[in-house]
Structures are given as C-alpha cells and as structure tokens.
Amino acid sequence: MLYFDLASPYAYLAVSRVASVLGRMPQLEPVLLGAIFKWRGSGSWSATSIRELRIAEIEARAKHYGLPPIVWPAAWPANALPAMRAATWAKAQGRTEEFAQAVYRAEFTRGADVSDVAVLARCAGQVGLDGSRLAAAIQCPAIKEQLRQATTAAWQGGVRGVPTLIVAETVFYGDDQLELAAAGRAP
Numbered sequence: 001m002l003y004f005d006l007a008s009p010y011a012y013l014a015v016s017r018v019a020s021v022l023g024r025m026p027q028l029e030p031v032l033l034g035a036i037f038k039w040r041g042s043g044s045w046s047a048t049s050i051r052e053l054r055i056a057e058i059e060a061r062a063k064h065y066g067l068p069p070i071v072w073p074a075a076w077p078a079n080a081l082p083a084m085r086a087a088t089w090a091k092a093q094g095r096t097e098e099f100a101q102a103v104y105r106a107e108f109t110r111g112a113d114v115s116d117v118a119v120l121a122r123c124a125g126q127v128g129l130d131g132s133r134l135a136a137a138i139q140c141p142a143i144k145e146q147l148r149q150a151t152t153a154a155w156q157g158g159v160r161g162v163p164t165l166i167v168a169e170t171v172f173y174g175d176d177q178l179e180l181a182a183a184g185r186a187p
Helices: 009-022 033-040 051-064 081-092 096-110 117-126 131-137 141-156 175-183
Strands: 002-004 028-030 164-167 170-173
Touching: 002 009, 009 051, 009 096, 009 175, 028 081, 028 096, 028 141, 033 141, 081 096, 081 117, 081 131, 081 141, 096 117, 117 131, 164 175, 170 175
Parallel strands: 002 028
Antiparallel strands: 002 164, 164 170
C-alpha cells in the first residue's frame, strides 16, 4: 500500500513512478499529512529555512526520473483538505490512482491550486468521475470520516510522512525508497 497526500511533491514523485519501479501499481491510500505532522510534533519543511534547498532537490529528482519539469503552484503548499476528501471520494468509486495522477499533473506540471474545488472537479471529470458531484461529496460526513479513519490507521501502522510504501509489513518512507522496496531490501 502506498500512502499519499496530494499536497506532497515527494508523494507526486512516488505515485508517478511506483508502477514502473515495482512492476505493478500498489493500492493507493489517501491520508491527511497535516494530521500526521500534528501527531509527529513537527510540521512541513516548506515553512523552514531549507525550503529552497528541498525545492531544488525535488526538481532535480523529477528530472532524474524523467518526469516533466515541476511547475510550483503560486500558493504551494495549499490547504489539501478538499483534495484529500476528493481523493477519498474517488477511492470509494475505484478511481484513486487515476484521480491522484490527474491532480498531481494539474498541480505539479501546470501549477494548479489543489485547494480550488473547480480544479478538483475538472480532474475528476478527466478520469470519468462526475465532477459536478465533487463539491457535495467532499462535504459528506461519511467521506470525512473515511479520511479520518484512514489517516489514523496509517499512523497506527507506522506511517510518519508521505509517501510511505508498506510491502510485507516493511515500511519504506520516501520516494527514493521505491528501488529498495522493489529489490526486497529493508530501508
């Protein structure tokens, strides 16, 4: 299982290449990284003095992996709560991978704001979901609860950030750990 949050550029790198590295697409599990930060007692590097260093690192990794150049949204990181509820809604319809890929492309190759419900609705429509239902779906108590439960279960299962891939009970944290997972080596 690969845990992701749509605001995470490292998760974008992992989701974009995990199938080619592992030879199959693992189940994708949307989780709320903000809640994990809170439980962890630390926040995102995006609000620290190493922000520019990490941005350059992510851009270099994308190039190394053969992905399109990163286009950073103007307000990155955005409040990803609407996006993560939308990903949970897409999961309920069996479209997690397609939706996540569409949102990541919009966000990190075109600079779209994933806190904008209209952006999310367009992404939903691109992958065969009814984008006109997205705004109501992300306010649905059941969707909110599913995201809370998934995030809590991830934390209890050892997820301390995203992307996290769990293979046969081994936790691989970071997009740069996919090759270790494919080789069956512990991090």
